[in-house]
Amino acid sequence: MTSAGASGMALEVRGCDQMNLFADIRELVVAELQALMSDGVLPAGLDLAGVAVEPPRDAGHGDMATNAAMVLAKPAGLQPRAIADALAVRLMEDPRVAGADVAGPGFLNLRLEPAAWHGLVRDVLAQGEGYGRSALGQGRKVNVEFVSANPTGPMHVAHARGAVVGDALANLLAYAGFNVTREYYINDGGGQVDVLARSAYERYREAHGLSPEIAEGLYPGDYLIPVGEALKAKFGDSLLDKGEQYWLADVREFATDMMMEMIRGDLAALGVSMDVYSSEKALYGTGQIEAAIETLRSKGLIYTGTLEPPKGKTPEDWEPREQTLFRSTAFGDDQDRPVQKSDGSWTYFAPDIAYHYNKVMRGFDELINIFGADHSGYVKRLKAVVSALSENRVTLDIKLIQLVKLLKGGQIVKMSKRAGTFVTLRDLIDEVGADVVRFVMLTRKNDVALDFDFDKVTEQSKDNPVFYVQYANARVNSILRKAREAGLDVSDATLGAAHLTHLGHAAELDVMRKLGEWPRMVEIAARGNEPHRVAFYLYELASDFHALWNRGNDDDSLRFLQEDAGVSQAKIALVRSVGVVICAGLGILGVTPVEEMR
């Protein structure tokens, strides 16, 4: 939602004062390892790519841990401990490092000086929601294609998850320094839009007082009634009692446009806006499909042949047919795939090839498609197409979105298009709100099924992750409000200049450590195209913050508002930092932060 200026911002932040404590310490470790190499303690020319600086699993081990000694032991021909000891001595000389202990099989556990964490808080306040933005993407052009629902009706819940994941992923990638385009591929070239046209025509007849004949296979939904009315308004009675050949094309275009209008509205209600809408139909008759196929043919990947029937269960009506095929088996697919039907017309795969060719030609470095899990069989052939057409320059990552199971009162909400009981995206948003829909849809990895429990998501307890995170943010704002009422200056500038040496308790350090993980988390999530990690991170941050808050009940010195204004400001600086990161994270998820719970 706030991604418009993202790529420019990332470039700006890139460089010197981009704060990422883990990255900084890794740089330090690498520098010291290089020094050890030039001193002859380590053999020269070691590959340091595998050296990682990570949060230790157990916080008791310290603030950060590096595996350097273990990954280098073998290539260096030395004992891990010997490397770790030598490295520890050098690292201790850095003012940020308070301790470096060798542990376990050769981990080097680092404890940082409180001042390092204080610097982090100052940085969060100085950079605001820019804290955590990354230059990882280096402005590379990435295209995220998602939703792409057929323009034949309103969006329903099955589309919602893909829409949310795609949009949050786009936000995430923009935040991580990619130049992102959100794109919707309109499937307006196939038989289903003819069905739409015929269905709408019946509603048009209905608008003229005739009784509609919704034959088997047509779309029965009420949402087409206004389309019928609009057709009447536009065409009067000129289409009545005419054969399909007189009206099909016009009605199809008109109805498709209205459906897309409705879908745009549905997306907007969910907070999604696309940068580009591409039309399948627009590929026909322009030579683009032919050109794409010819390009593949020139690589020897197109031929005429006959497919074997699938082993195991052969379809009843199977008969061998000669078709134009794409050699996707050359890329690991199970079988070659037809691009032309036996009558010579294109299969749905052909325009898809042209569409992906088009994306490659537009200069994208990376393509990401968000598909429903029922498209799993489609993945290999599309990847094959992209790598063939781009000479392996462009990568295609396909995220398959598993089903959403709706639960209400402990019961599964059965959805049937025919029975008209499917739940539309609008219904869902009207009932629980777009923020809840978005957050909950991001609390699972894309490739596992998701239960969406109406009762839980509207509940105000920590069962409900949306509420839990929002509550943390509300508490942050509550503190700021109280402080202002007490006449304290809590502007970010003032807080950033506070004497943060007042922060040092273990519970406070826990929160600071978690804040320190944010930029690292962004990069991990962006590298894997996994926006759900942001949701989980926010939950953890909220948890650490709630814990700190409650410590104040037992220990007065941990309360945020103290007698001494300077001490208060230091504490509030930390509180405010938590709010900044929560807002940044919610921004990526596309969820509106609430300042007060109601």
Add this chain to the structure above:
RNA sequence: GCACCCGUAGCUCAGCUGGAUAGAGUGCUGCCCUCCGAAGGCAGAGGUCGAAGGUUCGAAUCCUUCCGGGUGCGCCA
């Protein structure tokens, strides 16, 4: 038959592209409000990471083979 995805605490799920004694929530047991919002927090119990092999300093994570569940498999997109 083949391909892809999933299998982690009673239940719902995380798990950083191979790291340390596998973590949350929920449920169960016991605690914490004169208090910055208890709509919260703390502690305890609870595991053969579906199974068996393999790769190496080291595997829930990578490889192989099984078992169980889901999805898909030429003129629908």
